[in-house]
Amino acid sequence: MKEASALIGALTGLAWPLFASVVVWRLFPVIKNIAGRGNFTVRMGDAELTVQQFSDKLVEATADIQQRLTAVSASEGQEEPSEQTERPPGVLRRVLWVDDQPANNAYETAQLQSLGVEVVHATSTGEGVRALHKARPPFDAVISDMGRSEPAGYNTDAGLDLIREIRSFDDTTPVFVYASTKTLARKEEIATAGGNGVAWSPVKLFDLLHDAGEFPGAADG
Template sequence: MEPVDLFYSYAHEDEKLRDELDGHLALLRRKGVIRPWHDRGIVPGQEWDKAIDEQLAMADLILLLVSMDFLNSDYIWGKELATAIERARRGDASVIPVLLRAVDLEDAPFAHLQGLPTDLRPVTSWPNRDEAWTDVAKGIRRAVEAIRQRWASAPPPAAPPAAPPEAPSVPRASGFGTAVASVPLPEEPVRTLEMARPAPRMAATRDARTDALLERTIAAFANELALAARIKGVQGIGSGEAEGLAEALIDMPAQKRVLWVDDRPENNRHELAALAKLQVEVVNVRSTGEAIACLDADEEGFDLILSDWDRAEPAATASSAGLELLRMLAARPRRPPVIFYHAEFDPSRRAARRECLLRAGAFGEAVRPGELLALIRSAFASD
């Protein structure tokens, strides 16, 4: 299916934040889901205002990157914003405000539109900005899916009207006054729906740009894994292995969701950051009870559950919080794979723990960040 054309409307003071979002959306670009454009794509010699008008008029999805600088821009307010709101009103483009910095939006002309991140929590206020961008990217994925569903359900364009029958052949005068018969013209080919000329689309995103963004994303992922290994005092994985893990996770067919159960989530901050770099959404809970309640209340579902092994929890009937979680999950009609991320490095005790949890129905266990990400990849692939 044709990529969804995406237009960034933003203030140049927010270029760094736009570039961060563009990097997170590079995963969608790689899969041919979106085709983004912003004014830095204007080439020398091109009329910049004409180029912006053309791209804004063709966009299927318009992102308003909102900040005080955005609201104070006369050009954005009088040109880009006016066009975006009018196209949203007509229903021929989806418009999403993305709140970068805290501002008062009560009287904004787009205040009636559903914005991002969730609950309009400004991107710059999140402790982990990668998690904020993951939340924004998730919303954009949904908008893109809605646009594609509209395309799929739209009636096919009407066939062009048939050409009128050819007029009877009549003599025509030659330049010398001699009557000659006209030569019948070849028949007009029958036009089909497949021959209909497609509507003009945005220029395709250059592969070099997408590749550069992905390389930066993968490098950041590898760096977070290295930091996690260093903090835990274990050996990290090589850059080649990290790159392979990242590419495998990037190429998963859909965005993945993880429920992580740990009473000390701060101990996993770099592992969480590594997953966020690749648009894996993680929901953190601190207890088995919270995990079960989250599974019951969540409408989207999870692709994987991660858990620690020991938590101080009341009314546990199993010998560890990990086994208690497995016991409670076993009563459910369907549950995601469960991976344990723990700190038992002694070979014999770790082997005994592994045998115990596998027998109880777990997918696997890991003690090193690289092991964990390799297991996550395998669990996602098994779904």
């Protein structure tokens, strides 16, 4: 487990954003593999951490990296046009995530929560729309997958349908599609429907979310 301790130390001190982004992208499968081995403790200096404590430390470390990456990206890309529609900057306190497989986004959810963002999950377009109508306070952003299982069957355009539903009563809340790189081919279609951006990696997703509002951990710190 010395390698794991060294990994955490390296992650918290990373200064090279490109290398950090690769580590973040690769980290979740590694954690799943470690956790699948069963109960164990990890020695960190003079202390021992449980599997849960070890995972929490990794979440905190990579969430910090994500936050630093978005700050670097924002400072380096100020002259580039944003995928967002014009909207006053604020704080990203609540996010609605619509995906029929929430477990697939467990690590990204944990990172957001570590940064102080409340994440509410919905598994269908209808459930997501109802959550938006009932939300008090309102959500600051919406994330959706593209294709998902709906009550009527699998819908390859579920993300688009959700965006159109939202835009029928809400013109301002940012809506992002988080899916595979194949979805990039539909980027223009998503924008026409009213979507604010497409993400295919955690780093890109956090970049888009940072455009929607500052993470509470940074805003309150």
